[in-house]
Amino acid sequence: MTDTGKYHLPAGSSADGPYDLLVTPESAGWGYSGLRILTLEPGEAHALSTRDSEFLVLPLTGSCTVTTDGKAFELAGRTGVFASVTDFAYLPRESEALISSATGGRFALPAARTGRSSLSARYGPKENVPVELRGAGACSRQVNNYCLPGTFDAEQLLVCEVLTPGGNWSSYPPHKHDETRPGAESELEEIYYFEVAGDGNGFGYQRVYGTADRPLDVLAEVRSGDTVLIPHGWHGPSIAAPGYELYYLNVMAGPGQDRAWLICDDPAHGWVRSTWDTQDIDDRLPFGENQ
Numbered sequence: 001m002t003d004t005g006k007y008h009l010p011a012g013s014s015a016d017g018p019y020d021l022l023v024t025p026e027s028a029g030w031g032y033s034g035l036r037i038l039t040l041e042p043g044e045a046h047a048l049s050t051r052d053s054e055f056l057v058l059p060l061t062g063s064c065t066v067t068t069d070g071k072a073f074e075l076a077g078r079t080g081v082f083a084s085v086t087d088f089a090y091l092p093r094e095s096e097a098l099i100s101s102a103t104g105g106r107f108a109l110p111a112a113r114t115g116r117s118s119l120s121a122r123y124g125p126k127e128n129v130p131v132e133l134r135g136a137g138a139c140s141r142q143v144n145n146y147c148l149p150g151t152f153d154a155e156q157l158l159v160c161e162v163l164t165p166g167g168n169w170s171s172y173p174p175h176k177h178d179e180t181r182p183g184a185e186s187e188l189e190e191i192y193y194f195e196v197a198g199d200g201n202g203f204g205y206q207r208v209y210g211t212a213d214r215p216l217d218v219l220a221e222v223r224s225g226d227t228v229l230i231p232h233g234w235h236g237p238s239i240a241a242p243g244y245e246l247y248y249l250n251v252m253a254g255p256g257q258d259r260a261w262l263i264c265d266d267p268a269h270g271w272v273r274s275t276w277d278t279q280d281i282d283d284r285l286p287f288g289e290n291q
Contacts, residue, residue: 011225062105202244
């Protein structure tokens with residue numbers, strides 16, 4: 001019997017109040033990572049209290065204004081996740097913010113519980129978001145590195161986007177980050193939120209499996225709006241079906257105080273990385289305005 005039903009959240013199954021998706025540390029059964037997906041109709045606004053967590057406001061589609069502590073951040077946003085990277089806003093813990101949108105849109109609110117509050121609210125320009133082309137051949141994918149060590153400061157929160165051309169594999173070779181091993185691996189809980197390009201019939205697959213001492217077995221068919229929780233274990237591949245480009249938002253946080261993202265490949269499959277040296281990056285990358 002698999003654990004898919006516990007860790008795969010189909011679109012709409014975890015909606016709550018104003019949120020299309022609400023994942024908190026409590027609902028996930030862990031300690032740090034969270035994610036909310038907020039839809040605003042034209043002219044609507046939403047009040048957000050960050051409480052014990054830090055947040056990003058990251059437009060998926062549309063634009064918004066984020067007002068907090070006497071500051072107003074105008075987020076130009078984007079027309080869709082495959083069109084370009086976006087600008088964003090950072091909110092520290094114990095903040096009160098108003099997210100308003102004149103034209104409407106959908107907004108991801110990645111979060112990390114933290115006991116620290118050394119940073120202030122601030123704006124993240126899209127021009128400062130590093131766009132990385134990772135892998136090669138059928139493992140080619142694009143990674144938008146919004147809030148990682150070296151790209152944008154946060155207390156605990158780590159956020160990036162991965163865009164995979166149809167027929168390709170990403171999050172491959174399978175890897176994990178569920179224990180603290182200095183210089184080798186960091187303990188991080190992870191959320192994958194998916195969208196699929198196309199006519200609404202598109203799909204992909206997400207695999208998660210455990211280690212010998214911590215069993216876990218997830219194989220989920222994912223569609224737009226689905227979420228997969230990764231409490232521990234090896235995760236990957238993320239497979240984009242031919243004809244359907246796959247997007248996922250990664251949200252990570254953990255107990256480490258140095259905010260490191262260190263991963264360990266599954267030794268059974270890590271050799272795949274060496275094959276990329278003789279292959280070209282998929283010429284469908286990068287997507288949209290990032291070309």
